[in-house]
Amino acid sequence: MPDWMADLSVWLRVGEILLGAMLILLPLLAVVAYYTYAERKVVGFIQMRLGPSRVGPRGLFQPIADVLKLLTKEVVLPAQASRGLFLVAPLAALVPALGAWAVVPFDDGLWLANIDAGLLYVLALTSLGAYGIIIAGWASNSKYALLGAMRQAAQVVSYEIAMGFALVGVLMLSGSLNLAAIVQAQSGGILDWFFLPLLPLLLVYLVSGVAETNRLPFDVVEGESELVAGFHVEYSGSAFAVFFLAEYSAMILISALTAILFFGGWLSPFEGTQLAQAVPVLDSGIHWWLLKTAFFMFCFLWFRATFPRYRYDQIMRLGWKVFIPVTLIWIFVLGAARYTGFTG
Amino acid sequence: MAFQTLLFYLFGTVLLAAATAAVTLRNMVHAALSLILSFFTAAMLWMLLEAEFLSILLVLVYIGAVLVLFLFVVMMVERHTPTVHRRRNYRIVASAVAAVMVAELGMALLAPDFSPAAQPPPAPLEYSNTKALGSVLYTDYALAFEAAAVALLVAIVGAIALTLRVRPDHHRQNPARQSRVRKQDRLRLTDGRSEPPC
Secondary structure (H helix, E strand, O other): OOHHHHOHHHHHHHHHHHHHHHHHHHHHHHHHHHHHHHHHHHHHHHOOOOOOOOOOHHHOOHHHHHHHHHHHOOOOOOOOOOHHHHHHHHHHHHHHHHHHHHHOOOEOOEOOOOOOOHHHHHHHHHHHHHHHHHHHHHHOOOHHHHHHHHHHHHHHHHHHHHHHHHHHHHHHHHOOOOHHHHHHOOOOOHHHOOOOOOHHHHHHHHHHHHHHOOOOOOHHHOOHHHHOOHHHOOOOHHHHHHHHHHHHHHHHHHHHHHHHHHOOOOOOOOOOOHHHHHOHHHOOOHHHHHHHHHHHHHHHHHHHHHOOOOOHHHHHHHHHHHHHHHHHHHHHHHHHHHHOOOOO | OHHHHHHHHHHHHHHHHHHHHHHHOOOHHHHHHHHHHHHHHHHHHHHHOOOHHHHHHHHHHHHHHHHHHHHHHHHHOOOOOOOOOOOHHHHHHHHHHHHHHHHHHHHHHHOHHHOHHHOOOOOOOOOOHHHHHHHHHHOOOHHHHHHHHHHHHHHHHHHHHHHOOOOOOOOOOOHHHHHHOOHHHHOOOOOOOOOOOO
């Protein structure tokens, strides 16, 4: 027996990590399924329609019907598509969107990995998500898909810079790249959360997050009126479902990170007050994180139903000429505040 | 430690295969994607060396930004790969450069710093790679760090200066004026009777 097999504790640890990953991913998949239902209901409500209402009570089984439909449909391979890359592309989109969840802290001590450069890890993985779309666009051998992929590459690279700069502000206040340490740096009640001193950066981060996930009003990548469906125009069945899954888990990830980086993650807004000591539910816990994440997930749907799609040149102008200067100025303001001792 | 050796050989194999594919594949996009894969596995090897910060930075900067643009350009060029003219003198120059690189690498690898005995003990659990790198960069090497930053700034300004062309027939949008437009500026309500064209 080779000695690496004898080293059982390592393999036990590997099994433990795989189990932890399952415990995160399975609920995530369920949330994605019902997020699509929520999207159709919320947008329907805003547009004074009913939304899905036929499958099950109040249409509650609609996501299950959708999943069954997508899984049983044929995956059509376009003629002269780059076969291998065409099939790899959905996975290349999905893996980074799921992998980033490894470092997300859900509650005090409840995380899969507590790595030191957690914030950079998340940023690196979200930037990898662009490849799935670029590869899909190229491998489809279709003009529409390629145009969508080109727009995506330009958009993601532009907004990633603004997003990174917005997170520099979080680093300056918390003094750490570790996500759990960033949450702990915000303890002390709602006024100690980072959204107040970082208000401009919060807005930049949230809008860049919408742009990074190609959601309305930044969905020129799909732009059905110009590009039919953009990068995934040639995809059908389960391959299309995987793209869908990647997009929705990325949206949930951005919502979760907004809650963690700017709104104190699992911390309660009443932390330290007598009210929190008297009523245990009002004290810090995973439910606060879930509540905050759910609110930002709702915002994604709200934006979709409220804003018309941006023109391509407007997207570029907003990213380069508005967001990047705003973040740079605010980083200087924060630096001055820290230097003069205005903030801790 | 044994598990890490296994991972090392796995990543090493993938890295060598991807790097070979990057220089031998005919299709430019496939070659670029192999290059991305080789960068990614190199980042994983750095991770095994406990250089997490550099490893994640390699993924974030090179794979997440630089190579996206690289792929962007490669996809825009024609799909037919141009026939490469193999000229003799190129081959001589190329072999000379390769020989020099192999010699340099050999010298580096044979140096005592690379012997198994020179391997530092694993860092303690609470050791922060990121913090250590930051404190060295901003104290001991502050001047070199700032010089590199200035060089990058000059490169940015230079790139903009080289590509900025002011054309007289250029139409531009004025977003401030666009968003100031009100209904009265564009819309005129009439009483429904036909009017002679103005």
